[in-house]
Amino acid sequence: MKHHLTAIALLAGSALAQAQSAHWTFTYTGFHDQEAGFFLPDAQITGSFTGIDLDADGVLEIGELTSLTIGSMDYVACAASSNPYYHCGADSFSFSPNQGLSFSLGEYGSDPEGFHSGGHLIESGKLSYDYEITPYSTMEHHLNWTDGTVLNMVSASPVSPVPEAPGWAMLVAGLGAVALWRRRPRSVPIATRAPA
Numbered sequence: 001m002k003h004h005l006t007a008i009a010l011l012a013g014s015a016l017a018q019a020q021s022a023h024w025t026f027t028y029t030g031f032h033d034q035e036a037g038f039f040l041p042d043a044q045i046t047g048s049f050t051g052i053d054l055d056a057d058g059v060l061e062i063g064e065l066t067s068l069t070i071g072s073m074d075y076v077a078c079a080a081s082s083n084p085y086y087h088c089g090a091d092s093f094s095f096s097p098n099q100g101l102s103f104s105l106g107e108y109g110s111d112p113e114g115f116h117s118g119g120h121l122i123e124s125g126k127l128s129y130d131y132e133i134t135p136y137s138t139m140e141h142h143l144n145w146t147d148g149t150v151l152n153m154v155s156a157s158p159v160s161p162v163p164e165a166p167g168w169a170m171l172v173a174g175l176g177a178v179a180l181w182r183r184r185p186r187s188v189p190i191a192t193r194a195p196a
Helices: 002-018 077-081 165-183
Strands: 021-033 038-052 065-070 086-096 100-110 117-123 127-133 138-144 150-155
Touching: 038 138, 065 086, 065 100, 077 086, 100 150
Parallel strands: none
Antiparallel strands: 021 038, 021 138, 021 150, 038 065, 086 100, 100 117, 117 127, 127 138
């Protein structure tokens, strides 16, 4: 039983030591301005995200994000400030180099009476929507994705061909534990001792 527990502990430690944070920046360029009625080739939505693929499935998902920033807003960090009258956060997120980037996020709210409200929503591949509603006016602005919208992504993650220091430390600690375990004195059963 001790053999199995030791092996499981070493495997778990080595798996955790190899999990590395990935950081990407992205820029979507070119949107159709719904209110103006024409395509804006230089309009951009720029952001970045950081996370760790904890389940090692090659897909970074919403629960594995440590940050998702568009403009100056981090939609992972702001989620803690959400309440019944204010929502901020990412509602969905998925990224893999093979499947691409997909997310839905927003920051929006209203006063308790519902007289004033406003916000900003983005659903990648679909639209970016800003709105402000008051008793006297309503303002909406839609930027829609088209076939002309281009995504440019850059990995800002350091690539390390050798294991990081925590990986080496886990390896040395594991080998040391196995060596100590193997060196401990073994008891010899009484029946097998030679007569004196």
